[in-house]
Amino acid sequence: MRLNNFVKIISFYAVFLFSLPSFSQLPTISILxxxxxxxxxxxxxxxxxxxxxxxxxxxxxxxxxEQTWWWIxxxxxxxxxxxxxxxxGSTISYSGYYGRDYxxxxxxxxxxxxxxxxxIIVFGATNDDWAGAPLGxxxxxxxxxxxxxxxxxxxxxLANLLTENHPKxxxxxxxxxCLKDEITGTIREVCKHYGISVVELKNIAKKTSHPTxxxxxxxxxxxxxxxxxxx
Numbered sequence: 001m002r003l004n005n006f007v008k009i010i011s012f013y014a015v016f017l018f019s020l021p022s023f024s025q026l027p028t029i030s031i032l033x034x035x036x037x038x039x040x041x042x043x044x045x046x047x048x049x050x051x052x053x054x055x056x057x058x059x060x061x062x063x064x065x066e067q068t069w070w071w072i073x074x075x076x077x078x079x080x081x082x083x084x085x086x087x088x089g090s091t092i093s094y095s096g097y098y099g100r101d102y103x104x105x106x107x108x109x110x111x112x113x114x115x116x117x118x119x120i121i122v123f124g125a126t127n128d129d130w131a132g133a134p135l136g137x138x139x140x141x142x143x144x145x146x147x148x149x150x151x152x153x154x155x156x157x158l159a160n161l162l163t164e165n166h167p168k169x170x171x172x173x174x175x176x177x178c179l180k181d182e183i184t185g186t187i188r189e190v191c192k193h194y195g196i197s198v199v200e201l202k203n204i205a206k207k208t209s210h211p212t213x214x215x216x217x218x219x220x221x222x223x224x225x226x227x228x229x230x231x
Contacts, residue, residue, distance in 0.1 A: 011138075073224050082114075090106060
């Protein structure tokens with residue numbers, strides 16, 4: 001009799017545990033970003049250039065991964081990070097700072113390496129703006145290698161690549177709050193064409209042009225309210 005009761009108790013707890021939502025059942029999210037989304041030891045691949053580090057640096061007060069916008073977003077909005085492929089200084093186009101070729105680190109080149117998430121967040125174009133990348137002409141097909149050295153065709157090529165490779169994913173593009181109108185306007189137009197949601201940041205706290213601890217939380221909240229509005 002005691003054995004039967006023990007078996008019943010074990011069976012009850014087994015059913016109970018299997019009925020609980022597991023960590024793996026959380027919506028997965030991958031990030032394709034630049035310096036704003038880096039943190040030492042937490043990018044894929046690890047060799048990507050970083051801007052935020054574990055050791056304290058005068059240029060920022062962010063010194064813990066738990067202070068990054070994406071960590072806060074995952075924790076407070078019930079998401080599981082799949083891949084964070086962020087690279088400091090990277091551009092969407094192939095054109096980098098001082099006329100350098102950034103093809104090796106561009107968003108286009110890294111886009112195939114973000115796993116297979118439920119949600120994709122692209123946080124870029126800041127360096128295209130700051131580096132003064134050529135704008136070029138917007139086009140939605142028949143891109144050439146030369147086209148991808150200009151922002152407008154590169155932006156549409158990236159959007160096309162992501163939507164084709166991830167037809168079931170929900171894609172969001174985060175727009176920094178300090179970009180030129182030509183850059184922001186292009187992002188809006190391209191994202192509308194491809195059905196990508198746009199999150200335009202506002203009044204983000206920064207130091208040396210990068211989000212502070214307070215700024216990171218602002219980003220997480222502004223993005224989170226778009227992804228999953230709190231009641």
